[in-house]
Amino acid sequence: MLKKILVGLAAVILLFAGVVATRPDTFTYQRSAVLPVSADIAFALVNDFHRWTEWSPWDGLDPQQKRTYSGPKTGTGADYAWAGNDQVGEGRMTITDSKVNEQVTIRLEFIKPFAAVNTTTFTLSSVEGGTQVVWAMSGENNFVSKAMGLFMDMDAMIGKDFEKGLASMKEVAVVDAKKRAEAEAALLAEAKARAEAAAAAAPAGDAAPAVAAPAVP
Structure with missing residues (x-):
């Protein structure tokens, strides 16, 4: 009897692993919003990590979190590290490319509660009514993230945070x-x-x- 149970359990595990293996190897989540301001105002809010505290959807999750800034104040090479509670975890962001009023590319490294390295981009373009900001994050799916994707809608979860952040960014940009x-x-x-x-x-x-x-100025 025990042997049959173990054989059945092994079959279920193999089946589950097979299903997980069919999941996409990469992911991209993105959201966009139109800010009723010129591109330079929107760009300044993204290109300077010091200003992220004004609009980031995760900033208020841990009032006691530690922040460390290094490198240039803005633009390529600017670096920001954070460490906080279980909700914010620990990680680092580094601007790897910055095109004035057009795009900011960031290397996003998560350390805790899980390790991962993703790429975040903010792309700005002039549209009717102001500046469109597209916030995107892309990376590779390992086995764990593929498995999580079977039970959670990651696009909806992360997209919700992006939407909240863009709405806050819009409010700050209007004030600026x-x-x-x-x-x-x-x-x-x-x-x-x-x-x-x-x-x-x-x-x-x-x-x-x-x-x-x-x-x-």
């Missing part, structure tokens, strides 16, 4: 755009006031010198 517009308006008003003051102080018949509005 508003701040820029206010700063530009303030500088123009200041330039106009200076020009009017210069015109009022000039002797009758003399033309007041033109005053150029300072540039806004």
